[in-house]
Ligand SMILES: O=P(O)(O)OC[C@H]1O[C@](O)(COP(=O)(O)O)[C@@H](O)[C@@H]1O
């Protein structure tokens with residue numbers, strides 16, 4: 001008998017006392033929002049009740065990136081769905097400069113939701129997998145009003161993390177601290193159905209993912225690691241490696257959760273003042289917790305990403321994650337630098 005997302009979460013709540021009902025209800029609201037976004041993505045240029053999702057919105061976000069229409073549509077869907085749900089104090093998003101406090105006309109909850117509403121924006125128009133990434137924290141002091149400082153907690157404080165990938169299938173991947181589970185959207189039933197539990201990432205792999213076109217800008221430890229992979233069985237690694245790069249973090253990480261591999265978006269000299277391209281709070285932290293919960297590892301080259309103390313809502317970080325032994329090797333090369 002198929003197990004729906006709701007049933008899975010209820011069992012986590014009842015059988016294991018892992019998640020309070022408030023958090024379960026919040027995750028169900030996020031899943032419903034992802035279902036609407038998936039529907040719009042699936043319709044593509046045909047347009048949907050969410051409007052025309054293709055092309056640029058012509059505006060810029062706090063990162064200085066030109067926003068796509070779908071970045072904004074997905075952001076609005078998540079805000080609207082979660083605002084009145086009654087489980088949140090506030091939200092933060094890649095597409096919003098500052099936090100969005102839930103208006104007083106709605107019941108206030110004690111959870112904080114952060115999201116990358118549409119990940120892999122450069123792939124929207126070319127029909128390649130994209131997704132939504134989310135992370136949930138709790139307010140530091142429930143008795144006080146909410147502020148941006150409440151969000152600046154290390155990734156170890158997450159109470160839930162996940163992503164939804166909009167590809168040939170729409171798949172929701174989730175952890176509440178008891179391993180990683182995957183749910184596939186059954187479009188006929190209109191609900192997410194459990195398709196895999198206790199996801200495990202193999203410790204070793206022969207597959208790396210990095211944007212090779214940035215090689216000349218990389219730091220020595222990254223160059224050394226990739227060089228050795230490219231030398232294959234004739235080189236110090238004694239085995240051949242394959243390369244993949246989808247340029248949608250959700251899709252690259254989904255592949256790694258499915259069959260292993262190492263994903264890297266390291267610091268590089270193009271913008272030396274930036275720690276990396278990807279964002280700590282709503283890309284790296286949720287993905288790192290999922291990877292660790294599946295037996296993998298995630299560092300910024302120097303330290304465990306989940307231990308990083310955030311100082312800004314939109315801060316960036318260098319990312320090395322996936323199969324444990326490869327992540328440890330890359331990290332050790334940084335230590336030897
Ligand atoms: O275009 P590049 O340099 O390969 O970067 C691709 C990376 O940028 C991202 O698209 C950034 O995320 P957004 O699309 O949410 O801005 C990641 O999904 C992906 O891993």
Ligand SMILES: [Mg+2]
Nearest residue numbers: 116119120283
């Ligand atoms: Mg992203």
Ligand SMILES: [Mg+2]
Nearest residue numbers: 094116118119
């Ligand atoms: Mg995005």
